[in-house]
Amino acid sequence: MAHLSYVNVFAKDVVALSGFYQRVFGFKEIEAIRSPIFRGLDTGKSSLGFNALDAYELLHLGEFSDTRGVKFLLNIDVDSQADVDRMVPVALEAGATLVKPPYVTYYNWYQSVLLDPEGNVFRINFMM
Incomplete structure (x- = not known):
């Protein structure tokens, strides 16, 4: 496989x-x-x-x-909702831009959407 x-x-x-x-x-x-x-x-x-x-x-x-434009989305999974909440400020302090603060998705994930320092989209996810 x-x-x-x-x-x-x-x-x-x-x-x-x-x-x-x-x-x-x-x-x-x-x-x-x-x-x-x-x-x-x-x-x-x-x-x-x-x-x-x-x-x-x-x-x-x-x-x-x-x-130009968004061509991919990095998804980085963490171990808990608390990890999402903890890591978003770390990312912001390191130079990320917050696009969407942590929230529960319709597919029952807890995530936040950010841009890295070069403008690439990434999400910090916890699958509930």
């Missing part, structure tokens, strides 16, 4: 953006795969990668490098 190994984010500053996710969620860097244009973080179940904008050309994606 296939499984998700990585979600990669194109970032203007791979060091700063990966550092944001390390500070907020405590993810550890996978130092063995570090390069000048890449940082990887171990999330426990899969990995989160940050590619410098140079990777557009490396991957032959140059014609797509100027796309």
Whole structure:
């Protein structure tokens, strides 16, 4: 069966953006795969990668490098409602922007919607 190994984010500053996710969620860097244009973080179940904008050309994606708008949504699950409430201020202090404060969804999850320092959307979730 296939499984998700990585979600990669194109970032203007791979060091700063990966550092944001390390500070907020405590993810550890996978130092063995570090390069000048890449940082990887171990999330426990899969990995989160940050590619410098140079990777557009490396991957032959140059014609797509100027796309605008929300193109993906990172979902980061935590262990409790209290963890969502605790982590939102941590994210804000680290440079995130609050889009929607913690709330109960119609599908019975407790979550908050935020933007990271480069404007990428992420949610902090607890599945009730």
